[in-house]
Amino acid sequence: MPVEIRVGPPTITISQGRTFMVTTQGGEIEPNTDQGVYSMDTRFLSYYKIYLNREPLKRINASQLTFYAARYHLTNKDAHTQSGTFAKDTLGVTINRIISEGVHEDIEIANYTGVHIKFILELAMRSDFSDLFEVKSGDIVQRGEEQTTWYAKERRLRTTYDNKDFHRAIDYCVLNDVVVGYANGRVYFDIELQPNEHWGTCCEMILEHGQKIQRPDSRICSRSHTHHGKTSSGSVDKQGQKEIHYDFDERQARWRERCTAITTSNNDLQRMYDQAIEDMGALRIYDMDVSDEAWVPAAGVPWFVTLFGRDSLTVSYQNMAVAPGFARGALQRLAEHQAKERSDWHDAQPGKIMHELRVGELSYFNVIPFNPYYGTADATILYLIVLSEAYRWTGDVQLLTEFREVADKCLDWIDHYGDLDGDGFQEYKTFSSVGYPNMSWKDAEYAVVYADGTQVKQPKGTCELQGYVYDAKTRMAEAFRVLGDEARAKALEQQAQVLKERFNMIFWMEDEGCYAFGLDPEKKQITSVASNTGQCLWSGIAEPEKAKRVAKRLLQKDMYSGWGIRTLSYKNPSYNPLAYQLGAIWPQDNGIIAAGFKRYGLTDEANKVIRGVFDAIERFDAYRPPEVFAGVQREGANDFPILYPGGANIPQAWATGSIFHMVRTMLGLRADAPNKRLYVWPTLPDWLPDMELHHLRVGQCLIDLRFWREGSVSRWTVLDRRAAKHGTHLAKEDMIEVEDDPERLNALT
Incomplete structure (x- = not known):
């Protein structure tokens, strides 16, 4: 044993x-x-x-x-x-x-x-x-x-x-x-x-x-x-x-009751999921709650106990099938801080969504520009993705109406400030004297490097940012169509399609079989192999044949450690598995990549990534994934992952949320609450023979589902459907229907 x-x-x-x-x-x-x-x-x-x-x-x-x-x-x-x-x-x-x-x-x-x-x-x-x-x-x-x-x-x-x-x-x-x-x-x-x-x-x-x-x-x-x-x-x-x-116990009990629960014969996954529910409740910033149904997550304990843009939005997306209230809260609180004017000190431009809000002494006296700071290239784009996803899971058109003006300003920022030179791609550059040199999710000072290991100067545009914009504009076309603006919807769809075509021509690296890390100031490819390329599958901007090659490339030994996909290939001279973003492993990044693999029908590849990360989480104290851990190669079944020596946040919201995201990926959950549908595409691996979901909320309906394996085939059935609001009755036409996902056939072909 x-x-x-x-x-x-x-x-x-x-x-x-x-x-x-x-x-x-x-x-x-x-x-x-x-x-x-x-x-x-x-x-x-x-x-x-x-x-x-x-x-x-x-x-x-x-x-x-x-x-x-x-x-x-x-x-x-x-x-x-x-x-x-x-x-x-x-x-x-x-x-x-x-x-x-x-x-x-x-x-x-x-x-x-x-x-x-x-x-x-x-x-x-x-x-x-x-x-x-x-x-x-x-x-x-x-x-x-x-x-x-x-x-x-x-x-x-x-x-x-x-x-x-x-x-x-x-x-x-x-x-x-x-x-x-x-x-x-x-x-x-x-x-x-x-x-x-x-x-x-x-x-x-x-x-x-x-x-x-x-x-x-x-x-x-x-x-x-x-x-x-x-x-x-x-x-x-x-x-x-x-x-x-303890009031906290009562609040935590109410939180648990509202969240989607699971039961599975895989005891490690059961404990992992249950701990994630506990930790996500603990990360709620209660004094920022918008209402009893709209909450805001802290990014992580201990160092990120505040409102973040990128983190709050990513967590909201990860929690959509577990606790959609995070999306409502994040959308509201971030809208309240949407930039109204340009401030180079704060890296703010009109329409931009903030990065981080701080209230300490240095921010109070404006010694640092964090009251709030807007040095993020992706939060404004992610805001639109989360708004759309919240609409798809809740069916609440009022969300689109309420945040339409915010969305308009986000789209304007993408086209006029996110695209610094008008070439149709996103780039970032700090205008603050103390601003961040990197503003994508890999925001460490040294995170973006050439294939020879040297640093890339600003302005630069990483590949996943282009995918986010493609996804955001595709989703916003749907939203504007719902709001009755067909002309705007068609324009956004056309912009998204043009971006996809140009991206696949300009960012693709044929010799490496994946997308370039990004484009440098001279619009030349940053030819490093990095995990960012995998996120391009999650957004859907990748062409199908290229998507298969990306998955194959990321699962080679220089990128896949056995515990997950590294942020950077170990063939890069700057590779350091103990560094924050030069070879370490991030659960949130791997969750997004696995979802991207599944989107293109690469189910075995998705499950391999998920298994690696879950194996690591099983070995962390109390099944709690840290924000980041070392990318050192796994050595056999009795090995264990190495902590990031710089001190990672535990719990950390998007690391915790990655568990929910990866469970959703294996079950293939896709909500279309406006049309009273929940689509499923389960692809359970052999180490997960069964799972039940309890009180999964889609629209105004709570659904219980059972999933199981028969040989190599995954099956599902509906156990119960009922009104989400206790004591009420839903008309038959308002009940959510559960169906096999028709997009499964497109992905597999």
């Missing part, structure tokens, strides 16, 4: 909304790292250490309990106190943390020494109030004034930061009536315990930004705030406890 291997980061992260905490496995925050307590793009706590009589504690073990809670078990080293000496491993120290808008922590100590003891527990804390961008860059500059005050009567340590009218503060409050003081930068507790006696207290971190104060939910505390913190039994004092009530 092979040994089960689990791969995970060396830290523990808990989060809720836009507040998160990153610690060591021992629950501490080490100096000179990116650990800490963060909210609103500010690090409120940058150092946290626990001491017993000035000696650090030892970690026994620890775990994240749920996305918002963690538990740490610690013990002592040999301790020398005024009352005597007690041996190592004779005190049990447990810290429970729950994060909401602030952080609540319960500290409990059990005396297993067998004797009466006295000691001092110390908590050392410091705050640097650094902007998140400074933390990640490692270049932290002190700008404002900090002040720390201990309020003894209130048992409260307050540290404030002020830079002109920019204000941040953190209060560390001891809630129980215990003996506590503050000296030498440490909150200390004088503790005296009899054998087998327990001591405990509740504490909370209250975060303050501007005029807003973020407190932990008072209902999450399990102790009475007036209790003296001691018990003489081996368990927590029941008289000092309150019933625990």
Whole structure:
């Protein structure tokens, strides 16, 4: 029997909304790292250490309990106190943390020494109030004034930061009536315990930004705030406890009820999918919800807990068959930030959809242009694709009506700003002095390289951008036809067809059997073999014979690692499997490529990519895919994937969403809610013999489906159809009909 291997980061992260905490496995925050307590793009706590009589504690073990809670078990080293000496491993120290808008922590100590003891527990804390961008860059500059005050009567340590009218503060409050003081930068507790006696207290971190104060939910505390913190039994004092009530659990339960569920005999996939549902709910930014039916996802925890353009839209697309509310929320919030005028500092032009919104100190004072920043070449195009996809899954023509003006401005941006030189192709270039050198989804500074490994200068246009435009204009032709504008629809269809023909002539590399990475400033091909070429199949811009050759090329060993398709061929001199986008593997990228393979009838190829990525996810802690992982070649069945050394977001929204996207690809789900149809084209691999979908929402209908393999053939049947709104009845003509996808025959031929 092979040994089960689990791969995970060396830290523990808990989060809720836009507040998160990153610690060591021992629950501490080490100096000179990116650990800490963060909210609103500010690090409120940058150092946290626990001491017993000035000696650090030892970690026994620890775990994240749920996305918002963690538990740490610690013990002592040999301790020398005024009352005597007690041996190592004779005190049990447990810290429970729950994060909401602030952080609540319960500290409990059990005396297993067998004797009466006295000691001092110390908590050392410091705050640097650094902007998140400074933390990640490692270049932290002190700008404002900090002040720390201990309020003894209130048992409260307050540290404030002020830079002109920019204000941040953190209060560390001891809630129980215990003996506590503050000296030498440490909150200390004088503790005296009899054998087998327990001591405990509740504490909370209250975060303050501007005029807003973020407190932990008072209902999450399990102790009475007036209790003296001691018990003489081996368990927590029941008289000092309150019933625990978590709003987050109720919200998460409501979220799960709304999502499409699966059941399958493949236990790994079952656990992977269920964890993805949990993580996607955890990534909701609740204070950005548009309504109870329209939500916004954070891009990732811990570093991308904010509104993004490309990420929010990609996640919305991935979630369409699971939770279409993300699309409604993303479309609304991004429309609110659509650029109205040109601002070179922000890389904004009229009609452009934003890239990233930040509210930290650097953005507040406009030191960086992230309030918001528009340095993305694809978000504006993806907005149109997601608008169309949301219409196809919901059948809600009001979406097209409501966002028609936004869509018009997006199309205008594509033609006049996305196409910088009027040649019909998309190119990008930063106009900001601190702008991104790369603005496609591969936005690392070094990501776009020639075949000799040298960097490509701006302006440049990557191949997948052209495919996105083809798809967007094809979809918008459908939308304008629905809205009664036939002339606009025909014009968009013609533009899309011309683009497809020119793209297949100019971007194709006959010798490599795939599309060029892009075009450089001289309109010459960037002849590197990169994963971008696979995304051209997802958009449908590839000609069928070329699509087959692209799939064959991407599955050669220099591109396919066994865990998925690399971002760049290992034959390229700049290849580095440990680098962000020079050979690493991205689950979201692979999900898009697999969907593209399936679109052209390349089902075995699609399933091979999916199997590789799923094999990797099975080996990550708790079945949670990181944003990116190393592209090192897989070596046998007992191997495991290597984490990206730069520290990837876990969970990360579009990595998590890739699981939904790949399941949808294997089942071949394609919605046409306006015409009351759901098309299916299941191609289950041999490792997935069966699957059921429960309460899949299409239009106003919930559908349960069963899929299974008979030999090498995939079958399906409808188990149930009903109204999505509880207690209502759908007329027969409004019920969604499920059919074999007629496009399957086109793809196979």
